[in-house]
Amino acid sequence: xxxKIALAGNPNSGxxxxxNALTGAKQKVGNYPGVTVERKEGFFKLNGxxxxxxxLPGTYSLSYYSPEEMIARRVIVEEKPEVVINIIDASxxxxxxxxxxxxxxxxxxxxxxxxxxxxxxxxGIKINVDKLSQKLGVPVIPMIAHKGKGLENLKKTIEKxxxxxxxxxxxxxxxxxxxxxEVKKVESFIVQKAQNLSGYPPKWLAIKALEGDEEVLSxxxxxxxxxxxxxxxxxxxxxxxxxxxxxxxxxxxxxxxxQTIQKILFDTVEWNFRKTLTDRIDSIVCHxxxxxxxxxxxxxIVFQAVYNWSTPFMDIIDNFFTWLGEYIGNFLNEGLLKxxxxxxxxxxxxxxxxxxxQILILFFLISLLEDTxxxxxxxxxxxxxxxxxxxxxxxxxxxxSSFACNIPGIMATRTIENHKQRLLTILAIPFISCSARLPVxxxxxxxxxxxxxxxxxxxLQGLVLLSIYLTGILIAALTVFFFRTFIFRGKSSxxxxxxxxxxxxxxxxxxxxxxxxxxxxxxxxxxxxxAISIIMWTLFTFPTNPKLSKDYxxxxxxxxxxxxxxxxxNEEAAExxxxxxxxxxxxxxEPILKPxxxxxxxxxxxxxxxxxxxxxxxxxxxxxxxxxVTDDNSSLVExxxxxxxxNPVTATGLMLFSLLMMPCMATxxxxxxxxxxxxxxxxxxxxxxxxxxxxxxxxxxxxxxLVLG
Amino acid sequence: MASAPHVATFVKTVPKEEKMLCLKECTxxxxxxxxxxxxxxxxxxxxxxxGFLPGRHLKVIRNAPxxxxxxxxxxxxxxxxxxxxxxxxxxxxxxxx
Numbered sequence: 001x002x003x004k005i006a007l008a009g010n011p012n013s014g015x016x017x018x019x020n021a022l023t024g025a026k027q028k029v030g031n032y033p034g035v036t037v038e039r040k041e042g043f044f045k046l047n048g049x050x051x052x053x054x055x056l057p058g059t060y061s062l063s064y065y066s067p068e069e070m071i072a073r074r075v076i077v078e079e080k081p082e083v084v085i086n087i088i089d090a091s092x093x094x095x096x097x098x099x100x101x102x103x104x105x106x107x108x109x110x111x112x113x114x115x116x117x118x119x120x121x122x123x124g125i126k127i128n129v130d131k132l133s134q135k136l137g138v139p140v141i142p143m144i145a146h147k148g149k150g151l152e153n154l155k156k157t158i159e160k161x162x163x164x165x166x167x168x169x170x171x172x173x174x175x176x177x178x179x180x181x182e183v184k185k186v187e188s189f190i191v192q193k194a195q196n197l198s199g200y201p202p203k204w205l206a207i208k209a210l211e212g213d214e215e216v217l218s219x220x221x222x223x224x225x226x227x228x229x230x231x232x233x234x235x236x237x238x239x240x241x242x243x244x245x246x247x248x249x250x251x252x253x254x255x256x257x258x259q260t261i262q263k264i265l266f267d268t269v270e271w272n273f274r275k276t277l278t279d280r281i282d283s284i285v286c287h288x289x290x291x292x293x294x295x296x297x298x299x300x301i302v303f304q305a306v307y308n309w310s311t312p313f314m315d316i317i318d319n320f321f322t323w324l325g326e327y328i329g330n331f332l333n334e335g336l337l338k339x340x341x342x343x344x345x346x347x348x349x350x351x352x353x354x355x356x357x358q359i360l361i362l363f364f365l366i367s368l369l370e371d372t373x374x375x376x377x378x379x380x381x382x383x384x385x386x387x388x389x390x391x392x393x394x395x396x397x398x399x400x401s402s403f404a405c406n407i408p409g410i411m412a413t414r415t416i417e418n419h420k421q422r423l424l425t426i427l428a429i430p431f432i433s434c435s436a437r438l439p440v441x442x443x444x445x446x447x448x449x450x451x452x453x454x455x456x457x458x459x460l461q462g463l464v465l466l467s468i469y470l471t472g473i474l475i476a477a478l479t480v481f482f483f484r485t486f487i488f489r490g491k492s493s494x495x496x497x498x499x500x501x502x503x504x505x506x507x508x509x510x511x512x513x514x515x516x517x518x519x520x521x522x523x524x525x526x527x528x529x530x531a532i533s534i535i536m537w538t539l540f541t542f543p544t545n546p547k548l549s550k551d552y553x554x555x556x557x558x559x560x561x562x563x564x565x566x567x568x569x570n571e572e573a574a575e576x577x578x579x580x581x582x583x584x585x586x587x588x589x590e591p592i593l594k595p596x597x598x599x600x601x602x603x604x605x606x607x608x609x610x611x612x613x614x615x616x617x618x619x620x621x622x623x624x625x626x627x628x629v630t631d632d633n634s635s636l637v638e639x640x641x642x643x644x645x646x647n648p649v650t651a652t653g654l655m656l657f658s659l660l661m662m663p664c665m666a667t668x669x670x671x672x673x674x675x676x677x678x679x680x681x682x683x684x685x686x687x688x689x690x691x692x693x694x695x696x697x698x699x700x701x702x703x704x705x706l707v708l709g
Numbered sequence: 710m711a712s713a714p715h716v717a718t719f720v721k722t723v724p725k726e727e728k729m730l731c732l733k734e735c736t737x738x739x740x741x742x743x744x745x746x747x748x749x750x751x752x753x754x755x756x757x758x759x760g761f762l763p764g765r766h767l768k769v770i771r772n773a774p775x776x777x778x779x780x781x782x783x784x785x786x787x788x789x790x791x792x793x794x795x796x797x798x799x800x801x802x803x804x805x806x
Contacts, residue, residue, distance in 0.1 A: 098760075384776065495791050499789055
């Protein structure tokens, strides 16, 4: 037999610690369909019972203002968990109980967990747990989840609910008689007239209708088929209520909930607030002068870690797959199958796994910063800088890590609670210049930008590089502005961010977070990346026997020495590339690239850059029949300097285009993974390509000749 | 510490105009009583859900290093709120400059 329970609670209530403690590694992480909200499920065994735990998104309330809240209430009503475990931060009772009141309104069985009893103690809060439980009429379990205290008690209580049918349905009604009487009237109206309530409790629908909950109102109209009589009835009730209780029902209900909470807590809790460690730490890290330097220091470490510390691990993965390709290649005959296995599949898998070190390192640091409580402080310190862009402080870490690689950056947007802000950040990230674009810049700068100083101290090459990065940031800001103004119009979302107490991180939470992210990436994005990389391989490999201009086979046999043989081989490779599907695609898009001063060869190079931006350099090498380009690409620099297609303006244009054009093929599936739909990667492709073309066109035709001419 | 809960703190007095000020104007360290939340719809609801109810006390802890947002303490927890949102919260000074 399998039973289902749900965990509900405020953000920062230690919900995930309890979820991890209950389920261990038996977790499944995904997305609720169509939204950016994460769905977490896990299992555990309870004396032969299989218990499925749904970890609801952390919310402060159950109203309809955010997708998280709508999903939380939908899951509770539609998936009908046996019992809802309401996790409460015992050091922050009043606000946490606001959600509890709303769960009570839903009329579902509840177990209350008072988590972080140690924090409450330190803060000078004494709770009479038995009395509280008596008053509420549901079990209340004190816990210190990160030390595992109270876990057994919780499990036993869950078992009692399931096996002994312990009734944990809240029965006490704490709200004023006047309100309850009116709610009752609305409820009877709904019960009598509604056609289909789809399992939603009528009392809850009545309360929400009084509160003016738009989702509930449209449900009552469309699904339950209540006509305008209901709205007339409702407005009469609202009028009576405001006459009796002196306020509109919407703010009134919030007040009544909080008054009820105070009544409940009045003789069950003693307050004696003391200054805590959090106050002392905050007075340093949020300090007027020290706040920013501390922020910069920590962010430098984060960036260093993702940018530099990951390199050796990425090299190991790279080298391993190169070795594996060669090793397995030894057993295969020269031909299509070998090419498919070595260049298609093995290098494709390597191309998926190579991003893992950055993802692991970034999520290690993010979990550490989140769990300790520094992350919201960082957002607090930096918010002012992001506000003019229409983003908030929470977008900083995702944007910063995107300079190393867009993939972990996009995955890090999960830390942004507000879904609109999350989408805006995801749309901005592709314009942040990742490290894979750097080889393209260095090649072109070395070839066309002279080593010279301006005003005695500024290095021109460095200045051009800096301008490229700044252009990326500028276009990212422009993108946010555009989408905020024209696409996500309507209600702007307020930035209200809790600064939770500092806490010691637990290894288990951090490890599980890293593990879940990696599994999600490999399972949900990895397969798609592999598929795209095999398609790319096909484009560059087929057709296998094009009509060649020279008889390379005979020429190779006639070759006198190694050098000439190499030369012929490279020429053959260049011609085969030109005649491959990718080459034909390059010709096909030439008319579009012509206005930018690019020809079909750059078309091929840019197509290959979709595999990974740095591949553009290697493809150029192949096009110029140089064979494999090594790190020292001086011969390539020589070649492109002599090519009439290139001049400083088109070279910088190419830099711009490869900066702004769509992100690499590994990024698109990650955008799908994080947004929950294919719509957003498509939007990104269309938007980035249009921006790349327009900006490059403007540069090559107007601005470039002016600046560099 | 500010805002230790007492029952029935929601005593609604008619706000006297001259004593009213915006939360965003309050200096660090001041303790204030909420008189009114002037915001509309979503923001008002959000603020009320987070505990911004008339009659309740809150404490302004500090400004962010770049002056915005501000950190406040309400019902014993800490919250960052931008000045553009704090503008809608009308308060009366209890303690501090």
